[in-house]
Amino acid sequence: MRKLKAEVIHNLIAAHPTSKEVDFIVWISRYQDSAGLVRGVYYKSVCEELQISPQTFYNVLRGLEVKGVIEVSKDNTYSGDWDIRIIDNDYSKEPVRRGQKADNYLDMGKEIFYNREFFQMKAKEKLMTMLYIMIAGAGSPNYHIGTQHFVQKYTAMLAVKRRALQNYLKSIRKFFAIGMKGREYWISPLRRKTGKDCDHTDRSERAKHIAASLCRRFRLDVGKAFAIICGLVEQYTYKVSVDLEPFFIKSIRDLLSRRNGSADPRKWHHREINEKFLHKIFREHLPEEVILY
Numbered sequence: 149m150r151k152l153k154a155e156v157i158h159n160l161i162a163a164h165p166t167s168k169e170v171d172f173i174v175w176i177s178r179y180q181d182s183a184g185l186v187r188g189v190y191y192k193s194v195c196e197e198l199q200i201s202p203q204t205f206y207n208v209l210r211g212l213e214v215k216g217v218i219e220v221s222k223d224n225t226y227s228g229d230w231d232i233r234i235i236d237n238d239y240s241k242e243p244v245r246r247g248q249k250a251d252n253y254l255d256m257g258k259e260i261f262y263n264r265e266f267f268q269m270k271a272k273e274k275l276m277t278m279l280y281i282m283i284a285g286a287g288s289p290n291y292h293i294g295t296q297h298f299v300q301k302y303t304a305m306l307a308v309k310r311r312a313l314q315n316y317l318k319s320i321r322k323f324f325a326i327g328m329k330g331r332e333y334w335i336s337p338l339r340r341k342t343g344k345d346c347d348h349t350d351r352s353e354r355a356k357h358i359a360a361s362l363c364r365r366f367r368l369d370v371g372k373a374f375a376i377i378c379g380l381v382e383q384y385t386y387k388v389s390v391d392l393e394p395f396f397i398k399s400i401r402d403l404l405s406r407r408n409g410s411a412d413p414r415k416w417h418h419r420e421i422n423e424k425f426l427h428k429i430f431r432e433h434l435p436e437e438v439i440l441y
Contacts, residue, residue, distance in 0.1 A: 149182055150256040150350050155236045156217075157254055157282055160275065163215035164307060167271040171198050172208045173217065174266075174274075176232060177256040178348075179357035181391045184237035188361025189230045198267075226365045254282040259344045265322060272306045273319045280324060284337045291335045298333050355381035358393050366400050366419065373421040380427060390438045399430040 152173075160173060175198060179186045191205045200208070209230065212218045219233045260266050260281070266274065283291050293301070302313055317326060325336045337343065359378040363370050377396065384392055403426055405411045407418050 149180055149239060150178055150353065151237070151239065152177055152234070152254045152256055152278075152282075153237050154252040154254075154282060154286075156234060157275075157278055159236060160217055161279065161305060163212075163217055165215065165217070165271055165275075166208070166211065167269075167274065168198065168200055168204055169208050169212050169215075169217075170271050170274045171267055172212065173234070174256065174261050176218075176234065177237075177261075178353045180234060180237065181354070181393065182238075182240040183391070184234040184239075185231065186233075186357070187229075187231045187393055188226065188357075188365060189232050190361070190364060191228050191230070193360070229361070229365065252282070252286045254278055255285060257346050257348075257350060258342060259346045260323065260342050262346050269319055270316070272308065272312075273316050275306070276302075276316055277320050277323055280320075280335055281337055281342050284342075289336055292329075292332045294332050295328065296331075351382050351385045355379075355385065358396065362396060362400055365397075366404065368400075368419050368421055376421050376423045376426060380423075380430065384434075387440055388434065388438045389440055395430060395433050398433050399426060402433070403429050 156173075160170070163169075165173075172194070175194065176186050176189065191202055194200070195202055195205055209218075209220055209232075213220050217235060219235060221231045223229065223231065258281070260277075266277065269277070280291060299310055299313065302308075303310055306313065306316075308316075320326075323338055323341045325334075325338055327334050355378045358381050359374045360370075362368065362377055363374050368374075377400075381392055381396065400421070401411075403421065404413075404416050404419060406429075407420075408416045410416070
């Protein structure tokens with residue numbers, strides 16, 4: 149569910165995050181469930197993807213937690229893994245169906261949020277970009293505001309001087325058409341830069357993250373097991389009314405316990421995953437009432 153609610157964007161702006169903190173929110177938004185939760189966030193994966201050091205990863209985690217943007221928890225059973233929830237980004241109780249447009253949110257599935265040009269910008273340039281794309285997506289593609297009001301509003305919002313704000317405007321021109329007319333700024337996203345959807349789907353992005361997390365947590369074969377789990381997650385993503393991940397965790401633990409004749413992970417010497425067997429156990433754990441017909 150690659151969406152960030154308007155409230156999250158405004159909370160992020162008010163938190164005055166660093167550039168790497170913005171990058172982390174963009175990255176983690178790709179893999180969240182409907183409640184804004186991402187389980188099994190592995191520090192090495194984040195460091196590799198965002199090209200940051202382990203120390204920067206921990207600084208980002210602490211910074212965003214202190215600023216009230218994310219909630220962080222850790223199960224010490226899984227070394228290096230974190231469960232992270234984006235605060236105020238819960239869609240689990242809202243009647244949003246696939247293909248239905250929700251009001252006032254930022255679509256993080258756009259190609260721009262995978263674009264190196266975006267990640268190379270300064271933190272507040274990224275935030276302005278996210279804000280104006282969200283405004284355009286909410287039905288105001290030609291955002292306009294009086295020049296004096298613009299300066300007053302955004303120097304206060306971003307806690308910067310007028311000169312810095314003008315420099316930000318110049319930088320984001322790579323993604324927006326920006327002009328002045330009748331003492332107003334007119335800001336419109338360039339469709340060729342901001343309107344294109346990423347090649348990856350919500351379903352495939354989340355499936356890949358779940359599969360990678362489970363392979364790491366249960367020490368499974370990254371090749372075969374990853375493909376099996378990924379395929380089953382994709383198969384059931386739109387067929388159930390609940391989050392799939394907890395059921396796959398239970399199913400894999402059950403499968404390995406049966407296969408090794410013990411519920412103790414320390415005695416699991418055989419960790420191969422059979423697709424038909426996993427599917428069978430998964431259906432045993434999945435309540436019939438959550439399946440959508």
